[in-house]
Amino acid sequence: MTDTAATPEMETPPAGGHGAPDKQKAGKTALAVGAIGVVFGDIGTSPLYAFRETFRGAHSLAIDEAHVLGVVSLIFWSMTLVVSIQYVSILMRADNKGQGGSLALVALLSRHMGKSKYGWLTVLLGVFATSLFYGDSMITPAISVLSAVEGLTVVRPDLERFVIPIALVLLVCLFVLQKRGTAKVGALFAPVMIVYFCVIATLGTIQIVQHPEILWALNPWYALNFFLIDGWLAFLALGSVVLAVTGSEALYSDMGHFGRGPMKLSWFGFVMPCLLLNYFGQGAMIVGLDAAAANVAIQNPFFILAPESLRLPLVILATLATFIASQAVISGAFSITHQAIQLGFIPRLSTRHTSETEAGQIYIPSINWALMIAVIILVLTFQNSSNLASAYGIAVTGAVTIDTLLMAVLLMGVWKWKKWIAIPVVLLFLIVDGAYFLANLTKVPDGGWFPLLVGAIVFTLLTTWARGRKLMRERMSEVALPMEIFAKSAKNSATRVPGTAIFMSSATGGVPSALLHNIKHNKVLHERVVILTVLIAEEPYVDPDARCEMHDLGDGFYRAVLHYGFMEETDVPLGLKSMERCGGQFDMMQTSFFLSRQTLLPSDKPGMPIWREQIFSWMLRNAATAMEFFRLPTNRVVELGSQVRI
Template identity: 80%
Template structure:
């Protein structure tokens, strides 16, 4: 019953206070909140990123040249990919305050949707979104596993308990999702502030003892790493990129806090703490003999702490990874909701877990699917080092796609001259493309998993979008103009008291439910409203632009409710604003009529049979419009119809 369109939306001004931000509180308070919610993914990377570069099977010699080279590579990757590309540039590309691949695609489509390359822009954004689902499965598994594995540093006899403890924690994490994060969310920021402060203190302790590690700030060492090792250094990039995983999530979460507070928390606190820890790990390893370094590099993070502090550090790390996983799961809910609203996914049952925060939602199907996938990953890969092979390819794939979309943004929206835009885009494509290419070598070792998940998600999303488009076209072909219907029906049916609202997916023609009702029941209500819900390609539509009403005469009205793709489509609430539609709506005297389509095989199918079967399966299992539009359950009548695609 929804259609992604842009009837009244206007381009974002790009300002910090663009419509729809809804940010309350001071800049500092929002910056603190962002530390707890946004930076968990990238903030837990020190647990495994540096370790995997040396211990991940890349056969890099553990000496000063290579340690300095790796630390330098981590530093400049964080500066270029996270600080420059995402935090500085892409955070300017907000869609009325919202970020992320789908929000960026919606912004680009508003400006270039009718160009010959518009379809490619949409496909790129959908594929980046699809890759996110693979990332959202791997992140909880590798993060929690890497934290719990710290127990083996405290006591090596606890090794058999790592997987059972990790599985219990992960199951608890997913079970808690239905309760919402409002209550525990208040603890996120203090815990993550303690976590980042601990990262900085552990690293600074080693840097003070071995200040020569600061030479790694010079990109010369990163260059010499490649000059010395060539292809081996290139492969090492597949592990180095683990230090910047979560960069795409920063952009996606921009709408929660605004770019100003997020930049403040990143440059003022998070980035310095992360870099101090990476430099500290490098300082510790570089100061050891080759024999000692081989052993320490297997778990450098936990060995930064003295023995008496390692168990508290394991507990703190476990809580931090718990919070990081929570943010990724919430992100999966949010991006699924966006995909539904923009027409790439069927309606799913959504529960709102907060009475005050509209963005806090819970989608049971997504939650349990992620939980099953995470459990399978833990049982299959057994350790965070094995999972590291699967991690990174989804992130680098999404980052590379964002770079391509950034080029379209420069030329198509910001109107840069191509000779200004090209060098910038090429620079970032070389960096991001190199990371993606390095991760392709992980495919046999687990990198296939996020690619398979991404391919499945991409197939489902594009199949649904194509199927819905075909259905709308077929229904439009056979639709009877409402003006003709209203004139012919007013004298051919008995009028009964009350209001009938017929939900329609299009703003033209007569919905099949109305035709079936008059055909079988031979009655019309005193007031007949044909209602369409349209989803704009902007995140929010202002309340004064919500309603659109056309009086067709003889008690017939055509009404449209406009919502943004981040807003809840609560039809009864929206109807309260429609006073010009023949008076107020009394839910006790209003009936909602819905159409439920059944697909029939066509002589000339619009898409391959296997995709038609997938679409039919998705259509059968979609949540009802009654749940999605929050309609009163005792006031809904469903009438079936058949459609050929």
């Protein structure tokens, strides 16, 4: 396997003639526009609540020029360090064949470092970062939609009683629409988000022109002075300031959809300037008001930026933007789940493809409805976006801190940076990200416990499934009969019947239990017997030319392997079409698939605690069938049961 992602990739020169650079530029621009609609919704809707919560949170900062300049300066430098440098400039260069995200990064590190001494720790960190993502994907739709709908109270205070019902209706509609896929509404995402970013930038610019002194916040001294003035309160305020960079990890996770170049163009050329103009505009507006008016405006500065006649349209636009941001997070949860299934951390789940042309557009019903129930409970429990802000941030800062630790392994273990360069870089980001994470830990009693609880539950489920599968394979391999010996003994002891029998096997050695049970009870063998294993590589996509692997065992027995990347769909019938060497073409009407279904039995010496065995058994019973997962023809499948002790 070639190590194409071991070092930052260089731009390849465009192929073609005189017009090739122009075409490449046009394609990059189109992708950059598309990324604005799909990727940047989460971080793009942060101005709705981030600046406000820094002053309105439990720490209650004084509303004066020094504090406003300090907060705006912190937001600017946080966005610069965490998003622009750490994620966009460094981590996005750590792509696993074009894919990003914690799991893709772990797979990249595992592939390059092999079975190193601390490889298991790298995997656990990546799995925990993934677990925290699920907590984030529950809170993001709730806080985003609620904060937008709360803008109605700025238009008319008496509409406050309708905020929660309207938000719940929008959120339920959002989840119900998931099964239709994003292909049709996706075309509307970019124009809406571009209008949204232009509007918030314009509103911010108007205030900056009126109060240009806010631009002093570009000086990091004002961020430092904030800590010199308030100390502990400034540290607590970090828990709200970090809301301005929520969505940074999602940028890395969504890199595979648009590519590093277009996303960098979108961020530096459009999204970041628009966001900063709005944050600086909110600060400028507060600085320009007297104390009484500032205390009123800080309740919802995002909407008060707009003239009174334009506030209702701004509420509608912001609601559309939060709807799109929530859509992106939910789609991200489907994508992360698909990766985790393929990498062996989650049992097979029913997955539907919502687009005939885009393989990445999938819908996982169980994840969708679980998220919807969690979001509804969050809205009804926390009641408003300010309360939800207390729960928000821990999942994001936890995942960002873990990514920093993984980045340390990447810089020194894979890219081989010199230690005198790598260590200061890693320490800088550990200090920044660690400070945000510690500040958010102070919010645990006020709601921060929720994403931590979700993360702990998901982490337990993921590691239990991975451990249980490993134990099952070990137990089954202990009693497995070598295929070569079985083929020689079985060729004359059973009646051969026309057709092809494909026995699915999770191991590349030994005889599948389904084959043993079939010959034991039915005493027949098909003319062609294929032992088929599907292997998932630690890279997103596998070269189609390397998809198939076949070994002729003689006497009509074959061992075949189909290789897939962790982002690919495991369509076995489609894969078999390219495996003509395996005794000829596969005619699905003459082919039968035999599957093994394992039942767990208590063991005298269990490989993991009983409570984890019970969880694993429950997950095994509720996993989607191999028939559905591998897209096997329903009328050509036979299931045979077996019992396993772990």
